[in-house]
Amino acid sequence: xxxxxxxxxxxxxxxxxxxxxxxxxxxxxxxxxxxxxxxxxxxxxxxxxxxxxxxxxxxxxxxxxxxxxxxxxxxxxxxxxxxxxxxxxxxxxxxxxxxxxxxxxxxxxxxxxxxxxxxxxxxxxxxxxxxxxxxxxxxxxxxxxxxxxxxxxxxxxxxxxxxxxxxxxxxxxxxxxxxxxxxxxxxxxxxxxxxxxxxxxxxxxxxxxxxxxxxxxxxxxxxxxxxxxxxxxxxxxxxxxxxxxxxxxxxxxxxxxxxx
Ligand code: COA
Numbered sequence: 001x002x003x004x005x006x007x008x009x010x011x012x013x014x015x016x017x018x019x020x021x022x023x024x025x026x027x028x029x030x031x032x033x034x035x036x037x038x039x040x041x042x043x044x045x046x047x048x049x050x051x052x053x054x055x056x057x058x059x060x061x062x063x064x065x066x067x068x069x070x071x072x073x074x075x076x077x078x079x080x081x082x083x084x085x086x087x088x089x090x091x092x093x094x095x096x097x098x099x100x101x102x103x104x105x106x107x108x109x110x111x112x113x114x115x116x117x118x119x120x121x122x123x124x125x126x127x128x129x130x131x132x133x134x135x136x137x138x139x140x141x142x143x144x145x146x147x148x149x150x151x152x153x154x155x156x157x158x159x160x161x162x163x164x165x166x167x168x169x170x171x172x173x174x175x176x177x178x179x180x181x182x183x184x185x186x187x188x189x190x191x192x193x194x195x196x197x198x199x200x201x202x203x204x205x206x207x208x209x210x211x212x213x214x215x216x217x218x219x220x221x222x223x224x225x226x227x228x229x230x231x232x233x234x235x236x237x238x239x240x241x242x243x244x245x246x247x248x249x250x251x252x253x254x255x256x257x258x259x260x
Contacts, residue, residue, distance in 0.1 A: 025064035063113030083143035
């Protein structure tokens with residue numbers, strides 16, 4: 001698929017996907033969401049991609065939200081479908097990928113932008129980043145998972161305050177809240193994400209994919225996370241990565257995981 005609104009580049013086991021509509025502060029229109037779905041799916045299916053980084057182009061914004069111009073005249077039916085389709089194609093999709101996804105938040109992450117960052121497996125931010133869910137200032141509520149994932153990450157009280165005030169927090173407050181793991185300068189942001197990615201890549205990609213599934217199980221209705229963990233733990237014993245990891249340890253050498 002040819003992309004008009006995003007960039008996707010792969011190198012050394014990392015695929016970096018960049019939302020590339022800087023004149024609109026990388027706002028997520030329908031076309032961008034479709035392209036992101038395709039880029040994430042392609043990277044996840046590519047065996048040479050071990051980690052995906054999602055970021056925004058320009059110095060101002062990660063993603064400043066869903067594209068307001070696209071839904072300003074929607075009715076109840078259109079609104080529900082917009083949220084359902086977006087969650088299916090992008091937000092739930094990203095959260096449930098088997099390849100680790102790091103959001104490198106390089107500026108405004110508002111509304112759908114913060115929701116995209118929260119769908120990633122974890123987040124790092126530059127010191128100019130600003131985060132919030134301003135939807136109630138527009139007369140709507142977060143529709144791409146924000147009312148669920150923000151309380152999971154920062155606690156119910158802080159999430160309620162952020163959502164009700166439609167306010168923004170800076171990067172250091174976001175770190176204090178546990179919303180982002182690290183804060184660095186803009187120049188250091190992608191190198192930091194890549195450094196963390198290279199640490200992840202040393203480990204078994206199969207075990208990591210099972211760990212993602214087990215951690216996510218805690219947040220799914222009708223799924224018992226402990227049972228998922230037991231099942232996935234057991235499944236690890238049937239993998240080539242497990243044989244290599246334990247053999248390498250006993251032979252006092254570095255593991256060369258086949259990723260199977
Ligand atoms: N949807 C559509 N367009 C958006 C957008 C969004 N979510 N966020 C920014 N843009 C566009 C602006 O309309 C403007 O386009 P224009 O130059 O054609 O008029 C361009 O991006 C630059 O934004 P601007 O508002 O001029 O930048 P700023 O520095 O003055 O303000 C923000 C930055 C982020 C505070 C402001 O753009 C904003 O509040 N955006 C909306 C955030 C939001 O409510 N997101 C949740 C949506 S559900």
